[in-house]
Amino acid sequence: MKRIQAELIFLRALVGVNLASAMEYRASFISQIVGMFINNGIYFVFWIIFFNQFGTIRGYNVDEIFLLFAIVTLGYGLGFMFAGNTRQYMAYLVAQGRLDYYLVFPRNLLLHVIFSKMIVSTVGDVAFGLIAYSFTGRFTLVEIGLFLTTAVLAAIIFVGYSVITGSLAFYMGNAQYASQQMTNAMLTFALYPNSLFSGAARMMLYTVIPAAFVGSVPVDIVRNQDGRLLLLLVGAAILVWLIALFLFYYGLRRYESGSAINVNI
Amino acid sequence: MRDVVVHVNGLAKTFRVKQKAAGLRGSVRSLWHTEEKEVTAVSDITFSLEKGEMLAFIGPNGAGKSTTIKMLTGILYPSAGQASVLGYTPWKDRRKLGYHVGSVFGQKPQLWYHLPAEDTFRLFARIYELDMGEFQKRRDFLVESFQIADLLQTPVRKLSLGQRMKCEIAASLLHRPRIIFLDEPTIGLDVVAKQQIRDAIRYLNEQEQTTIFLTSHDAGDIESLCKRVVIINHGRLIYDNSTSALKRQYLRRKIIDVRFAEPLTAPFVLPCVETLKQGTYGVKLEFDGREIPVETVVQQIMAAQSCQDITIADPPLEEIIREIYKK
Ligand SMILES: Nc1ncnc2c1ncn2[C@@H]1O[C@H](COP(=O)(O)OP(=O)(O)OP(=O)(O)O)[C@@H](O)[C@H]1O
Numbered sequence: 001m002k003r004i005q006a007e008l009i010f011l012r013a014l015v016g017v018n019l020a021s022a023m024e025y026r027a028s029f030i031s032q033i034v035g036m037f038i039n040n041g042i043y044f045v046f047w048i049i050f051f052n053q054f055g056t057i058r059g060y061n062v063d064e065i066f067l068l069f070a071i072v073t074l075g076y077g078l079g080f081m082f083a084g085n086t087r088q089y090m091a092y093l094v095a096q097g098r099l100d101y102y103l104v105f106p107r108n109l110l111l112h113v114i115f116s117k118m119i120v121s122t123v124g125d126v127a128f129g130l131i132a133y134s135f136t137g138r139f140t141l142v143e144i145g146l147f148l149t150t151a152v153l154a155a156i157i158f159v160g161y162s163v164i165t166g167s168l169a170f171y172m173g174n175a176q177y178a179s180q181q182m183t184n185a186m187l188t189f190a191l192y193p194n195s196l197f198s199g200a201a202r203m204m205l206y207t208v209i210p211a212a213f214v215g216s217v218p219v220d221i222v223r224n225q226d227g228r229l230l231l232l233l234v235g236a237a238i239l240v241w242l243i244a245l246f247l248f249y250y251g252l253r254r255y256e257s258g259s260a261i262n263v264n265i
Numbered sequence: 266m267r268d269v270v271v272h273v274n275g276l277a278k279t280f281r282v283k284q285k286a287a288g289l290r291g292s293v294r295s296l297w298h299t300e301e302k303e304v305t306a307v308s309d310i311t312f313s314l315e316k317g318e319m320l321a322f323i324g325p326n327g328a329g330k331s332t333t334i335k336m337l338t339g340i341l342y343p344s345a346g347q348a349s350v351l352g353y354t355p356w357k358d359r360r361k362l363g364y365h366v367g368s369v370f371g372q373k374p375q376l377w378y379h380l381p382a383e384d385t386f387r388l389f390a391r392i393y394e395l396d397m398g399e400f401q402k403r404r405d406f407l408v409e410s411f412q413i414a415d416l417l418q419t420p421v422r423k424l425s426l427g428q429r430m431k432c433e434i435a436a437s438l439l440h441r442p443r444i445i446f447l448d449e450p451t452i453g454l455d456v457v458a459k460q461q462i463r464d465a466i467r468y469l470n471e472q473e474q475t476t477i478f479l480t481s482h483d484a485g486d487i488e489s490l491c492k493r494v495v496i497i498n499h500g501r502l503i504y505d506n507s508t509s510a511l512k513r514q515y516l517r518r519k520i521i522d523v524r525f526a527e528p529l530t531a532p533f534v535l536p537c538v539e540t541l542k543q544g545t546y547g548v549k550l551e552f553d554g555r556e557i558p559v560e561t562v563v564q565q566i567m568a569a570q571s572c573q574d575i576t577i578a579d580p581p582l583e584e585i586i587r588e589i590y591k592k
Pocket residue numbers: 256257258259280281282304305306307324325326327328329330331332333
């Protein structure tokens with residue numbers, strides 16, 4: 001209990017320093033949030049026009065598209081609001097020898113790395129996710145509860161997956177581009193109804209790029225109020241993190257440091 | 266009883282480095298065929314360090330100094346050998362060790378770049394789980410020792426290198442480490458800043474018996490701080506003894522500066538003595554004390570011409586080090 005408390009005090013301080021650092025550039029801070037909001041909005045308008053033309057698409061109504069959007073953007077935003085390092089830099093930290101900074105401190109390494117960089121623009125994603133949900137017309141307590149729970153699980157899976165892709169750098173050197181693109185792909189595929197894909201492509205969304213677990217699976221859970229599927233999703237989150245932890249800590253033994261000059265921005 | 270703080274036995278580290286032929290052709294070829302070369306950064310070094318010692322760990326570029334420090338602070342896994350720092354195996358007990366070790370890498374700042382140093386200090390207090398009252402006292406003590414009171418509120422990016430370095434070292438001492446690893450803490454600093462940092466480090470060592478493990482390319486750092494020198498070259502330990510022994514052992518050469526009363530008319534030459542420089546009224550000579558005793562040289566000089574002044578000096582430590590590195 002005392003351990004957990006110390007950990008929380010530390011993480012709060014870390015997030016505080018992070019926010020303070022981001023605030024140093026107030027203009028960019030605000031423009032990033034607004035930019036993300038507009039970005040999501042364009043996507044959204046596209047789908048509204050699309051559904052006005054065609055009605056439904058393979059079992060998805062427009063309100064289910066809203067639900068899909070709500071879960072994915074809220075999950076993504078919640079996850080990477082704190083885990084900016086794994087979203088953008090982890091492979092780079094590893095390849096450039098910048099883990100040195102974290103390794104000398106008496107802290108849980110992965111937690112320290114994850115919480116050391118916030119992405120402020122994700123505030124735009126969170127707000128967008130909540131607004132999108134208000135269009136779904138699902139306002140019973142159970143539905144709202146399932147929505148929030150699955151969004152948090154999606155956040156956990158998003159971050160776990162980014163740890164996996166970032167850890168590739170331990171094994172293949174310069175993996176920064178590949179690792180970012182894999183997380184990008186997960187986000188992009190998550191925003192499409194699962195039923196659009198079949199065969200190998202569909203298989204991929206449950207394995208290599210586990211977009212289904214942050215998109216269509218949560219949608220099914222909310223719209224069918226499916227408790228068993230929810231348990232499966234929890235299992236998937238645990239599995240993703242087991243793989244992430246293994247790849248990270250096993251890779252750490254191969255960590256080679258380096259002499260790059262680093263600054264904490 | 267002696268209190269051993271660091272014990273290193275047969276420690277070694279080999280890196281795998283990808284090799285690539287020069288130019289675009291090499292880059293393209295390396296896409297499907299990579300050759301790896303093994304680089305031995307540290308091979309089989311053994312030494313130990315007692316509580317309160319200040320050790321200069323020196324060697325030419327690429328000798329393996331930073332690699333050794335990284336193994337001793339738990340950053341790198343070694344390829345072979347054992348090490349114990351404060352009773353912990355660094356790469357296994359990284360977190361436990363972290364509470365008692367400080368480290369400053371001259372080339373890898375720890376302070377947050379956009380924030381005032383004070384903010385990083387507060388974060389460190391949380392990282393090391395310091396009691397806030399204790400932290401305040403410690404902070405005030407370090408601010409006093411390093412004279413950084415008026416630097417703490419300025420964003421670090423706006424500090425000069427020397428100012429930043431003082432804050433860096435102070436930050437690494439907040440948790441009262443029992444040993445501190447300093448990897449080139451004075452790199453790029455001017456004479457005054459170097460001196461301030463040396464003074465503060467010495468003061469800390471005297472006050473708290475903090476063990477100091479220092480690497481530097483500055484002979485001044487070594488001379489003014491460290492009683493003991495360990496030299497490594499090509500990853501091997503080649504010297505481990507006191508700084509004064511190093512001087513005695515290698516200081517067979519002496520340098521003599523002479524000022525004459527009258528201008529010189531001919532080249533000034535003595536047997537077994539090398540003339541380094543000759544001006545109108547003076548010469549600078551160097552000789553090996555084993556080939557010819559000091560008295561003989563001085564007698565010969567005085568016999569040759571009447572002198573106003575003679576000074577005999579040892580070559581600077583820097584030159585000794587250069588001699589050793591060349592081997
Ligand atoms: N991450 C790495 N990957 C591959 N080789 C490395 C790595 N780090 C160091 N080396 C190699 O190991 C050797 C020792 O390097 P190290 O950085 O320990 O030297 P150093 O004594 O600190 O030198 P300097 O005085 O230049 O800082 C060098 O040949 C270097 O090229």
